[in-house]
Amino acid sequence: MARRLDWEFDDDDALLVQALSHRSWCAEAGGIPSNERLEFLGDAVLGLVVAEHCYRAYPEMPEGALAKVRAAVVNTTVLAEVAAGLDLGAALLLGRGEDVSGGRSKASILANAVEAVIGAVYLDAGWEVASRVVLDILDDRIALAAAGPGAEDFKTRLQEVVLHRIGELPRYEVEGTGPDHARRYRARVLVAGTERGVGEGRSKKDAEQAAARVAWGVLVDGGPEKGTEDPADMAQVERKVRDSA
Secondary structure, X not given: OHHHHOOOOOOOOHHHHHHOEOHHHHHHOOOOOOOHHHHHHXXXXXXXXXHHHHHHHOOOOOHHHHHHHHHHHOOHHHHHHHHHHOOHHHHOEOOHXXXXXXXXXXXXXXXXXXXXXXXXXXXXXXXXXXXXXXXXXXXXXXXHHHOOOOOOOHHHHHHHHHHHHHOOOOEEEEEEEOOHHHOEEEEEEEEOOEEEEEEEEOOHHHHHHHHHHXXXXXXXXXXXXXXXXXXXXXXXXXXXXXXXX
């Protein structure tokens, strides 16, 4: 877990272990401290890091818009997706009942654990490192939120590019796993029959958007085909997609 955050704790990972300790596990383990206090601290650190970053990065953005960007990033859904990307669920310490009931994929538990980990990093290393860790995992999402409505619709963006390049639509294949109360979906996006992106989410729509975002990065932001397009033509396509977002 520490390696995924690109930070090694100074206290033999005691803070990290606490950050991953759900109250259900602590109750079964004799009442050792859970991650709830670290979650409280991490929530405050997270909110301030994002607020300060937005304030400095978007000097012309009014207060109301800044608040919307922060709200679009600092929420349970986004933090749970971040946790999934870090494979945080596999590292959680859960009680047997919570584990059996799908606790490793519950959005609230995952989001709380992300905040607790941020709180642990802050206590271990201070503001600068905690700020770096937060921005490492959220910077792209902040930029998307700041870009305004439609910026996160990667399915539409990808469709525009693929139609321009090959004259056909991307195709999505989606499969669901897990019990109904903790259903997860995995989507593959195929372009001309070739897989270009894979994504996961708590709904089919979220999984498809996640897969489209990966494919967009491959096809537009430096993937295998880049360089085979005429640069001026590709710039025109990218402008068209941005304007339509």
